[in-house]
Every structure is written in C-alpha cells, then in structure tokens.
Amino acid sequence: MKIALILTLTGLACYFGLVLFVIPQEYYDVQTLDPQPSFTAKVSSNHIHLGDSFDVVIDSSNSNDAADIQIVSISFPNMTQTGNHVEIVGYDFTQSPRYIKTGEKIGYDYSGGTKSVLAQYPSIEAYSRPVNPGAHHSIELKVTPDAVGNFTVFAKTVAIPHTSDHSHYPYSGVKDHQNEYVESFSVVVSQ
Amino acid sequence: MNYSQNDYAKNYRTFFLGNILVSIGILIVTTGGSWDISNHLLNRPETFFAPPHFVLYSGVMVALSGATLVMLKRSVEQIKSENRISINLVQIGIALLLGAGPFDFLWHSSFGLDGLLSPPHLVLICGMTFSSIGSFLSITKNSTLFVRNSYLVKNVLTVLSIIPVWLSVTGLFFSFSLPFSQTDYFDFNPNPVFGAVFATVTFPFLISMMLYLAYLVNDRKFGFISTTGATLIIINMMTSIIPNPWLHLTIPFYLFTIVPIVLCDLMLKLSKNKMCSYFASGIFGMLGYFIYYPLITHIYNKIDTNQIVSASMTSKIYFEMVLSVYPLIVIPCIVMGLVGGWVCHRITRSIKRQETSSQLS
Numbered sequence: 001m002k003i004a005l006i007l008t009l010t011g012l013a014c015y016f017g018l019v020l021f022v023i024p025q026e027y028y029d030v031q032t033l034d035p036q037p038s039f040t041a042k043v044s045s046n047h048i049h050l051g052d053s054f055d056v057v058i059d060s061s062n063s064n065d066a067a068d069i070q071i072v073s074i075s076f077p078n079m080t081q082t083g084n085h086v087e088i089v090g091y092d093f094t095q096s097p098r099y100i101k102t103g104e105k106i107g108y109d110y111s112g113g114t115k116s117v118l119a120q121y122p123s124i125e126a127y128s129r130p131v132n133p134g135a136h137h138s139i140e141l142k143v144t145p146d147a148v149g150n151f152t153v154f155a156k157t158v159a160i161p162h163t164s165d166h167s168h169y170p171y172s173g174v175k176d177h178q179n180e181y182v183e184s185f186s187v188v189v190s191q
Numbered sequence: 192m193n194y195s196q197n198d199y200a201k202n203y204r205t206f207f208l209g210n211i212l213v214s215i216g217i218l219i220v221t222t223g224g225s226w227d228i229s230n231h232l233l234n235r236p237e238t239f240f241a242p243p244h245f246v247l248y249s250g251v252m253v254a255l256s257g258a259t260l261v262m263l264k265r266s267v268e269q270i271k272s273e274n275r276i277s278i279n280l281v282q283i284g285i286a287l288l289l290g291a292g293p294f295d296f297l298w299h300s301s302f303g304l305d306g307l308l309s310p311p312h313l314v315l316i317c318g319m320t321f322s323s324i325g326s327f328l329s330i331t332k333n334s335t336l337f338v339r340n341s342y343l344v345k346n347v348l349t350v351l352s353i354i355p356v357w358l359s360v361t362g363l364f365f366s367f368s369l370p371f372s373q374t375d376y377f378d379f380n381p382n383p384v385f386g387a388v389f390a391t392v393t394f395p396f397l398i399s400m401m402l403y404l405a406y407l408v409n410d411r412k413f414g415f416i417s418t419t420g421a422t423l424i425i426i427n428m429m430t431s432i433i434p435n436p437w438l439h440l441t442i443p444f445y446l447f448t449i450v451p452i453v454l455c456d457l458m459l460k461l462s463k464n465k466m467c468s469y470f471a472s473g474i475f476g477m478l479g480y481f482i483y484y485p486l487i488t489h490i491y492n493k494i495d496t497n498q499i500v501s502a503s504m505t506s507k508i509y510f511e512m513v514l515s516v517y518p519l520i521v522i523p524c525i526v527m528g529l530v531g532g533w534v535c536h537r538i539t540r541s542i543k544r545q546e547t548s549s550q551l552s
Contacts, residue, residue: 011450011454020514112501114497
C-alpha cells in the first residue's frame with residue numbers, strides 16, 4: 001500500500017515537473033506565423049470640383065503565412081467626421097467594417113490595441129479573419145470632399161500576428177496618428 | 192389524493208427522468224455555450240443564427256421538456272416535500288433560460304455583436320446554473336431508489352448531474368474574468384487585475400469542489416473522480432481546442448491533465464486518511480491553470496505579457512506565461528482547492544442527511 005502511495009506521489013511530481021519545465025519549452029519553440037500583407041490602391045481621379053466625388057479602391061492580399069486577422073485602414077486626415085462624405089460601395093472582407101470617429105481610442109505602433117492613442121481624424125477599418133496566403137479582399141469607397149484644397153487619403157494594412165516589419169504595408173514613408181506607415185494619396189479639390 | 196405503492200414508484204421514475212433530461216439539456220446548453228465562445232474568438236459571427244447558438248437553444252428545449260416532467264410530478268406531496276429546494280431551483284432556472292432566448296435575440300438585433308458578459312447572457316448563465324444545481328440535487332437524492340449496484344450507471348449519472356453544474360458555474364466565472372465583453376456599445380470587461388485574482392480564487396475552488404463531489408456522493412469509491420474529470424477535459428478539448436486548428440498540436444498536453452486527476456483518485460482509493468483528502472484537494476486546486484487552457488491565457492495575459500492573443504498565438508503566449516504566472520498563483524490555488532474540498536464535505540453531508548431521513552420516513 002505504502003509503495004503504491006509513494007508511486008502515486010512520484011507520478012504527481014513527474015506530472016508537474018513535465019508541465020512546468022519540459023512541455024512549455026517544446027511548444028514555445030514552435031515557429032510563429034509571419035504573414036506579409038500588402039495592397040494596391042486606385043484613386044479614380046486626382047482633380048475634382050467641390051461637390052463631386054471620387055472612388056478609392058483598395059485590393060488587399062496576403063502572402064507567406066496565414067494571418068489570424070488582416071486589417072485594411074483608410075483614413076481621412078482632412079476631415080473631422082466621415083458623415084455622408086464617405087460611402088462604402090464595394091466590400092468583400094469577412095467581417096463588417098468599423099467606423100472610427102475622431103477622439104476614439106485606437107491601437108498605436110502596431111500593438112493591436114495593447115498600446116492606445118486617441119484618433120485625430122476619422123477612418124474606416126475593413127478586416128477579415130483568418131486570411132490565408134493568396135487570399136484577396138477589397139473595399140471600394142465613394143468620397144465626396146467637403147472643402148476645397150488638397151484632400152488626402154491614407155491607406156495601410158496590418159496583419160496579426162504582427163511578427164516582423166513585413167507584417168504591415170507599407171514598410172516606410174509617411175506615418176499616421178497611430179505611428180504606423182501609410183500610403184498617402186492626394187486629390188485636388190477646386191471650386 | 193391517495194397513491195398506491197405502484198403510483199409512487201411511477202411518479203418518482205417520471206420525476207427522476209425529468210431531472211435527468213434537465214441535466215442533459217443543460218449539458219447541451221453549456222457545451223454549445225463553450226463552443227460559442229471559441230466561435231466568437233475565431234470567426235466573430237455577426238448574426239444570432241450561428242451553429243453554436245442552435246446547439247445551445249436545442250439544449251434549452253431538452254431542458255424544458257425535462258422541467259415539464261418535473262413540474263407535472265411536483266403536485267405529488269411526497270416528491271414536493273422531499274425535493275422542495277431542487278424543484279424551485281429547476282423552476283427558476285428554466286424560467287430564466289426561456290426568457291434569455293428572446294432577450295438575447297433582441298440584444299443582438301439592437302447592438303449587433305455582443306460580448307461574453309451581457310444582460311441576456313447573464314440571465315442565460317444564471318438559468319443554467321440554477322437548473323443544473325436543482326437537477327443535480329434531485330438526481331443525487333433519488334438515485335439510490337433506482338440505481339443500486341450498477342457501477343456504470345452510477346458513473347453515467349454522476350457525470351450527467353455534475354458536469355452541467357461544473358460547466359455552468361465555469362461560464363459564470365469566465366464572464367467575470369475574461370476580457371471578452373467590450374463591444375461598440377458597452378464595455379463590461381472586468382478590470383484585468385480583478386479578472387486574474389477572481390480566476391485564481393474561483394477556478395481552483397470549483398475544480399476541487401466538483402471532483403470531490405463526484406467522490407463523496409458515490410460513497411468514496413474509486414473511478415468517479417477520474418470519469419468526471421476526464422469528461423470535463425474532453426468536452427473542453429472539443430469545444431475550445433479542436434475549433435482552433437492552431438491549438439491541435441497541444442491536444443496531447445491538454446489530455447495529459449487527466450493523469451493527475453486519475454492519480455489523486457487512486458491515492459484516495461489506497462488511503463482513506465484525512466491527510467490524503469487534503470492533499471488531493473490541494474492538487475485539484477493546482478490544476479486550474481491547466482484545466483482551463485486555452486481560455487485562461489486571455490485572463491493572465493492581460494496582467495503579464497499583454498500581447499494580442501490571436502488564434503495562432505494562444506498556445507505560445509500560454510506556455511510563455513507558465514513560469515511567470517504559475518509560481519504566483521500556486522499557493523492561492525492550493526488554499527482554494529482545500530476550501531473547495533471542505534465546502535464539498537459540508538454540502539454532501541447535508542444531502543446525505545436529508546437522504547437518510549427521507550428513506551427512514
């Protein structure tokens with residue numbers, strides 16, 4: 001009886017030894033996914049009159065590894081609110097779009113929300129989950145600027161897990177209010 | 192009304208069957224609920240008409256049919272007097288479950304994607320908890336009338352009556368500890384520190400209590416702790432691990448959690464010594480971090496590494512935290528395991544006392 005008890009206790013000690021010190025190491029060494037998202041953007045016109053609209057089409061894709069989540073963000077630094085000025089006319093992402101208002105708490109520096117900042121201007125986030133390599137998703141917007149001058153549109157895509165500098169696109173250039181790289185497009189709006 | 196001996200037996204059988212159906216129904220509801228959490232994490236369904244919701248509400252229908260049988264037999268004076276508390280619990284629980292369905296649908300329609308902790312979900316979980324506890328009490332109290340020596344049937348009844356309680360209360364505890372309750376309209380997320388402390392205190396208590404309950408209501412016989420623990424682990428694996436393909440590699444690790452449960456069961460068979468009982472309770476408490484994998488990752492991550500726990504990163508973050516989180520929680524886990532065992536002793540003693548008095552009468 002005593003021997004059986006000792007064996008049982010030894011078994012328990014072995015269990016905790018394995019799950020605390022041996023097994024975690026084995027699983028921790030499993031390679032992390034390295035998705036590489038990108039996009040192509042088309043702006044229908046670079047010069048319009050006030051009251052007219054232009055179209056923005058963003059076609060996103062992913063390569064290398066699958067992404068748990070891929071986000072495409074299109075923001076409008078000249079606006080304080082999108083209101084009726086921005087309309088989604090085409091959308092094939094798997095999740096509904098999110099409309100980010102000025103002053104809303106948003107993720108910062110590719111942290112996915114673990115670090116946050118307040119939005120300085122409105123944006124629209126399109127996202128899918130999961131996104132396999134080779135998958136394409138696109139969003140088409142109809143934008144009607146509300147003032148004359150240079151109207152700017154920022155676009156970027158970020159994949160989660162964000163494991164390297166290739167987990168977002170673009171990799172360099174202009175940074176937005178989230179301290180993340182964006183591609184910038186300008187449309188001249190005249191009277 | 193005068194009942195013959197035969198009528199009494201028939202009434203008790205129907206009442207007993209009703210409680211079993213309630214338990215089966217809640218088991219389906221809780222399994223669907225657990226699958227629903229995984230589905231929300233992986234696919235973010237944006238409609239009420241998702242497959243886990245279908246499983247969940249078909250469980251409600253099974254529980255409702257069981258509750259109807261229980262209600263039909265509550266007019267029998269002897270059944271009513273001996274099972275007053277359990278009948279009331281089933282009644283309240285089923286009423287809450289029935290109310291939760293339309294409430295949840297309205298909530299989804301008004302606010303879209305909802306979080307884990309929302310008013311309709313809380314109503315649903317409370318309904319599950321009340322009805323499962325009610326049917327557990329009735330099954331435990333009356334099982335000796337129908338099941339005498341069949342080890343297999345006793346095992347099935349133990350699993351059927353305890354697992355729904357275990358899963359329902361787990362759902363309740365997760366609601367107050369997981370950071371899944373922030374939506375565009377409401378932020379019901381618990382404070383991260385509160386969530387972690389709450390999980391550290393409640394889960395070990397619950398594990399120890401449920402496993403000990405399986406042992407004590409079956410006269411301290413071997414096998415019941417193992418069957419109950421293994422069933423919970425298999426259900427959790429099917430609803431929380433299998434739906435996420437990135438976690439499939441960790442299935443052997445998760446199934447390995449059955450080993451300490453079986454070893455404790457074996458130890459309690461080999462020695463009825465009080466020290467062994469305390470020791471087993473403490474070990475049960477220590478298993479919280481492992482039994483509640485992978486969801487527990489989201490709770491401790493908030494105060495430890497604070498990374499994004501996406502589908503493919505869950506196991507990596509979980510194993511990364513083992514050595515930083517586990518040493519901090521192990522002592523409270525052991526203490527709460529002991530408390531769970533002690534509370535369980537008190538509860539079973541009171542159930543047994545009532546059982547003996549009703550048998551004598």
